[in-house]
Amino acid sequence: MSTTPVIEVENLNVTYRDFHAVRDLSFQVRSGELYALLGTNGAGKTSTLETIEGHRTPTSGTVRVFGRSPRDRAAVRPRMGIMLQESGFSPDLTVRESVALIGRLTRRDDDVDRVVDLVGLTHKAKTLVGQLSGGEKRRLDFATAVYGTPELIFLDEPTTGLDIQSRDDLWTAVDRLRENGSTVVLTTHYLEEAQQRADRIGLMHRGVLHREGTVAELTRTLPAVITFTLASPAPALPVQAVIGAGGSVRVDTFQLQKDLHLLLSWAQDHALELGDLSAGATRLDDVFRAIEA
Numbered sequence: 001m002s003t004t005p006v007i008e009v010e011n012l013n014v015t016y017r018d019f020h021a022v023r024d025l026s027f028q029v030r031s032g033e034l035y036a037l038l039g040t041n042g043a044g045k046t047s048t049l050e051t052i053e054g055h056r057t058p059t060s061g062t063v064r065v066f067g068r069s070p071r072d073r074a075a076v077r078p079r080m081g082i083m084l085q086e087s088g089f090s091p092d093l094t095v096r097e098s099v100a101l102i103g104r105l106t107r108r109d110d111d112v113d114r115v116v117d118l119v120g121l122t123h124k125a126k127t128l129v130g131q132l133s134g135g136e137k138r139r140l141d142f143a144t145a146v147y148g149t150p151e152l153i154f155l156d157e158p159t160t161g162l163d164i165q166s167r168d169d170l171w172t173a174v175d176r177l178r179e180n181g182s183t184v185v186l187t188t189h190y191l192e193e194a195q196q197r198a199d200r201i202g203l204m205h206r207g208v209l210h211r212e213g214t215v216a217e218l219t220r221t222l223p224a225v226i227t228f229t230l231a232s233p234a235p236a237l238p239v240q241a242v243i244g245a246g247g248s249v250r251v252d253t254f255q256l257q258k259d260l261h262l263l264l265s266w267a268q269d270h271a272l273e274l275g276d277l278s279a280g281a282t283r284l285d286d287v288f289r290a291i292e293a
């Protein structure tokens with residue numbers, strides 16, 4: 001892995017008239033990593049990505065991609081593949097023609113039929129884009145990112161509208177690209193996808209990078225939760241808990257394994273059943289809820 005960051009954002013500000021959408025944003029994406037830029041609605045992710053992709057000029061601050069300005073399109077653009085939320089292919093072109101067009105526009109080399117196959121559209125290669133289903137269009141959008149196996153790939157809400165099989169296929173294709181050394185920048189509102197796949201996450205809220213780190217780094221600041229119900233009055237619990245109506249019990253803990261063990265032993269010793277027992281590590285959803293709270 002090279003030590004030069006693929007993307008360097010320093011004190012980026014983006015304003016729309018008097019509205020400050022991105023404030024003094026700084027972060028880096030390293031070569032070969034999958035970086036998820038996540039955030040609340042209106043946080044400034046799209047404004048940031050558009051700047052990195054070279055579609056928008058920063059109001060102030062600097063953005064470097066492969067060490068160059070993203071406005072240096074001739075140098076930077078062929079090295080990046082971008083899957084937008086909507087690509088806007090002409091409805092009158094076939095799938096195959098559209099993929100061939102991607103090749104001409106990106107100036108990357110690839111085999112059109114290989115890409116059509118990679119995105120799972122071989123059986124629709126001669127179908128007009130206007131006749132594709134929503135999920136099939138999304139797969140065609142994915143072709144824009146993967147054509148020519150670019151070094152840097154932007155995936156903006158890539159799995160929205162895809163069924164589970166298509167999602168799995170897309171992530172398998174992304175894994176292959178990463179094995180080839182591609183760097184991936186992902187935005188998604190499906191937090192479990194980011195939780196499973198991102199090396200690092202940047203969490204934006206109201207124009208600033210609220211938190212940044214690996215999933216473990218982001219989640220370890222919040223407690224894990226154990227919940228269960230007790231059917232009848234029970235002896236004193238072995239851990240601190242909040243007991244609610246109907247015998248519901250909630251334990252917030254930074255020592256999930258230890259407290260779970262204590263509770264299970266306690267239940268065993270007193271021949272108690274812990275109804276609807278659920279215990280889970282802190283999830284990214286909880287980190288999000290904590291921001292918005």
Ligand SMILES: Nc1ncnc2c1ncn2[C@@H]1O[C@H](COP(=O)(O)OP(=O)(O)OP(=O)(O)O)[C@@H](O)[C@H]1O
Binds near residue numbers: 016042048
């Ligand atoms: N062209 C524009 N003119 C004025 N305000 C804009 C413009 N584009 C975006 N904004 C505002 O800037 C803020 C950030 O928008 P942006 O689209 O970057 O957020 P986002 O994080 O991508 O949001 P979402 O998750 O909802 O798509 C929002 O409040 C939005 O209303």
